[in-house]
Each structure stands twice: as C-alpha cells, then as structure tokens.
Amino acid sequence: MEKVRLGRTELYVTKTSFGALPIQRISKTDAVRLVRQAYEAGINYFDTANMYTDSEEKLGAALHDVRQHVVISTKSGATDKKTALEHMELSLRRLRTDYIDLFQFHNPAVLPDIDDPNGAFAAALEMREKGYIRHIGITNHRLAVAREAIASGKFETLQFPFCYLASDQDLELVRLCREHDMGFIAMKGLSGGLLNNAAACYAFMQEFDHVVPIWGIQYAWELEQWVDLAKRNPRMTPELQEIIDKDRRELAGNFCRSCGYCLPCTAGIDIPQAARMSQLLGRSPYRPYMSDTWYAKMHKIEECVHCDICKSRCPYGLDTPALLERQLAEYDAFYAIHHND
Known part of the structure; x- marks a missing residue:
C-alpha cells in the first residue's frame, strides 16, 4: 500500500488507514478479526482514543504480536497532568504495548498550556522523555484552535475533519500543515456518513499527497471497499468531480457533522x-x-x-x-x- 510521511514525525503510514472508533460497537471477536484483516491487507496505521470505550483493548488484542510493524495513535481529553498520565498509562495497558507512536490531545476547547507544569502538556513531555510516547499531536474541530496549534510549533500532527465538502478555511489548514511540516490526519472523510460515494471520497484525498485519511471501519465490507480502492487507486475524473460538485451544492451551508460533542443532551435527544x-x-x-x-x-x-x-x-x-x-x-x-x- 502507498505510504505517506506523517510530517516531521518521520512515521510512514499507509495512505488508507484505520479509524478504530466504530469497533467499539461490535464484539471483541469480530473486532479483532476485522483489525487483523486490515493489517494483513497492508494497513499499518490504526487510530483510537482513551474515550472510545473498549476500542484500545480490541486493538491491543489484535495487534500486540505485530506491534513493531504498525503505527498506533491514541488520544486523551485530560487537561491536568495527573489525569493525562493516568490516561496514557491506561492506554499502554489496554493496547498491550510499551510505547505509543502518537499521543494526541483530544479536541481541546483551548490550546493546552505548554508552560503549565501541572498541565496535560507537561505529562506528554514527561512520557515522551521516558519513551512511552514518541510523538505529540492534537485533534480538533475548531478552526481557531487548529490554527493556534500549527502556529505554536509544539505539535507534530493535526487531526481535523476533512472531506470534499471542505471550506476554503479547511483547505488553508491543509496548506499550513504542509508549510510547517506537520502531519495532517483527516477524520470524517465521509462527513459522518452523509457522503456515500467512496471512490469520490478516495480520489479527493489523493489530491493531497501529505494528507492521511483514517476511515472509520466497522464492517468487513467497509474494509474490503477501502482496500480495493487502495489497490485500484482511482484518481479524479470528470465523472467523480460531477458527484462531488452535486454533493457540494446539496450540502452547502450549515449542517450537522455528527461529531457528538453536543452530547449528552439534557432532554435525551439523539x-x-x-x-x-x-x-x-x-x-x-x-x-x-x-x-x-x-x-x-x-x-x-x-x-x-x-x-x-x-x-x-x-x-x-x-x-x-x-x-x-x-x-x-x-x-x-x-x-x-x-x-x-
């Protein structure tokens, strides 16, 4: 499979990568089988998070014996040093590994204070110095925080929603990450399930050689779809561009991306x-x-x-x-x- 240099981390990850949020919805047996199939098909990058219930545990069960051949990223939403350390230690146990390739701050509302000795960033620095994490990144859904993260120079990667509905501001983030040699990890490449032409989504991502999309995968047919596209490697065609243009017209403006940060709802609304x-x-x-x-x-x-x-x-x-x-x-x-x- 095609691999991409993940910015200045010098990690080389497959352009088609595995988002492990959805595997929390299936049994451990099915999840382990699915993740192992992804690895055997050539995928080498798997992204999870502390808050994804048992996702880390399932990845650990599937990949612990091939750990040296894969890249794993996880996340924590902790804001203080004590909790961040606890989360990282828990992730190491769940993943059945002695190091995390990429630790990411999970969608903070404001940029972590890099100078606070009791803050979460201090925990990341300490764990990196000890070798338990190798690189530090950040995920976000807020343009302002993402821009600050890039400008700070303290984060090696940015994970941000990115698909062919991207605004000019989103595209600017992609450009800035390239300029700062910062890895760009694209989440929500299907815009929370609203985009249903995988070939168009794949071809759009191929327009950006430094962008690494992590496709959320829950079912074997989804994995097979992305593996097949990686093998065929379709590029943009007038027909695919027409699909993209139609979706952009239909979904223009404000719409819910299904990120879930609005939850829980006081009234129990989904x-x-x-x-x-x-x-x-x-x-x-x-x-x-x-x-x-x-x-x-x-x-x-x-x-x-x-x-x-x-x-x-x-x-x-x-x-x-x-x-x-x-x-x-x-x-x-x-x-x-x-x-x-």
Missing part, C-alpha cells in the same frame, strides 16, 4: 442523528427512519428545554435547537407521505 435527519432521508434508505422508534426519537425534540448547552458545545457554531426544530418539521412532512410506503 442530537447527532436528529440534527441531520433531512440529509439522511435524502441520501440513504429512508425506510428505517419511518419506524415507531425513530418517530418517537424525533419527537423527543419537542421536549427540548432550550438550555443551549448543545449550542455552546458545537465546534461549528450551529444554532442546534433551531436546527432540531427545522429537522422535526421536515421529518414530519416526509413521514406523512412515506410512513405507509
């Missing part, structure tokens, strides 16, 4: 799904959303207490309560026509 229901109805099989279960889930929106906590947490600045109200109105209109289909 915000990441409900807030993009109209897109899901138009871009995927709609019958599952016509069930009594989904009707009840959508009508939880009527129980919104307008605390605005979700709005304050949204890294994209969405007016989440207003968005939910619009989505419910559109859902009810669709449901009235199609629920008896």
Whole structure:
C-alpha cells in the first residue's frame, strides 16, 4: 500500500488507514478479526482514543504480536497532568504495548498550556522523555484552535475533519500543515456518513499527497471497499468531480457533522442523528427512519428545554435547537407521505 510521511514525525503510514472508533460497537471477536484483516491487507496505521470505550483493548488484542510493524495513535481529553498520565498509562495497558507512536490531545476547547507544569502538556513531555510516547499531536474541530496549534510549533500532527465538502478555511489548514511540516490526519472523510460515494471520497484525498485519511471501519465490507480502492487507486475524473460538485451544492451551508460533542443532551435527544435527519432521508434508505422508534426519537425534540448547552458545545457554531426544530418539521412532512410506503 502507498505510504505517506506523517510530517516531521518521520512515521510512514499507509495512505488508507484505520479509524478504530466504530469497533467499539461490535464484539471483541469480530473486532479483532476485522483489525487483523486490515493489517494483513497492508494497513499499518490504526487510530483510537482513551474515550472510545473498549476500542484500545480490541486493538491491543489484535495487534500486540505485530506491534513493531504498525503505527498506533491514541488520544486523551485530560487537561491536568495527573489525569493525562493516568490516561496514557491506561492506554499502554489496554493496547498491550510499551510505547505509543502518537499521543494526541483530544479536541481541546483551548490550546493546552505548554508552560503549565501541572498541565496535560507537561505529562506528554514527561512520557515522551521516558519513551512511552514518541510523538505529540492534537485533534480538533475548531478552526481557531487548529490554527493556534500549527502556529505554536509544539505539535507534530493535526487531526481535523476533512472531506470534499471542505471550506476554503479547511483547505488553508491543509496548506499550513504542509508549510510547517506537520502531519495532517483527516477524520470524517465521509462527513459522518452523509457522503456515500467512496471512490469520490478516495480520489479527493489523493489530491493531497501529505494528507492521511483514517476511515472509520466497522464492517468487513467497509474494509474490503477501502482496500480495493487502495489497490485500484482511482484518481479524479470528470465523472467523480460531477458527484462531488452535486454533493457540494446539496450540502452547502450549515449542517450537522455528527461529531457528538453536543452530547449528552439534557432532554435525551439523539442530537447527532436528529440534527441531520433531512440529509439522511435524502441520501440513504429512508425506510428505517419511518419506524415507531425513530418517530418517537424525533419527537423527543419537542421536549427540548432550550438550555443551549448543545449550542455552546458545537465546534461549528450551529444554532442546534433551531436546527432540531427545522429537522422535526421536515421529518414530519416526509413521514406523512412515506410512513405507509
């Protein structure tokens, strides 16, 4: 498989890499089998996080005996030194390894204070000095924090949402990372499931030779799809560009990326799904959303207490309560026509 130099880390990782968030949703047996199949197909980079429940444990079970042949990154949302150290030590045990290739600060609202002796950055420096982590990066959904991270020169990689719906500002981040010799790891390459043409997504990523997309993989067919694309290595064509242009027109403006940082909801609303229901109805099989279960889930929106906590947490600045109200109105209109289909 094609490999990419991950900025100044000098780590060479497969351009097609494995995002391990989804494997927390499947059994350990199935997860270990899937991860091992990915490794045997040539994928050498696996990304997880402390907060992904048992994802680290499953990766450890699948890869501990081939550890020297793979690159593993994990993350912590800790803001103080004590908790960050605890998270790193827990990750090492779960991953069944004595080092982490890339430790990432997990979507901090503000840049970690690199001079705070009791802060999380001090923990990362200490663990790097001891050899337990080898490189330090950061993930984020906020343009301002991402720009600060690049300018600081203290982080070797940036993980940021990036797909063919990218704005000019997103593209600028990619350019800045190249200029600063900083690895760029692309998450949400399918925009939370809204993009459904894998070949178009793959070809777009190939336009950026220093970008490493991590595809979230839960099923064998998803793995097979990305492995096949890596073998065929399709590049941009007029036909694929037409698909991209159509999606850009349909999904232009503010829409929910399903990052989940709005949760938990005070009223128990499934915000990441409900807030993009109209897109899901138009871009995927709609019958599952016509069930009594989904009707009840959508009508939880009527129980919104307008605390605005979700709005304050949204890294994209969405007016989440207003968005939910619009989505419910559109859902009810669709449901009235199609629920008896």
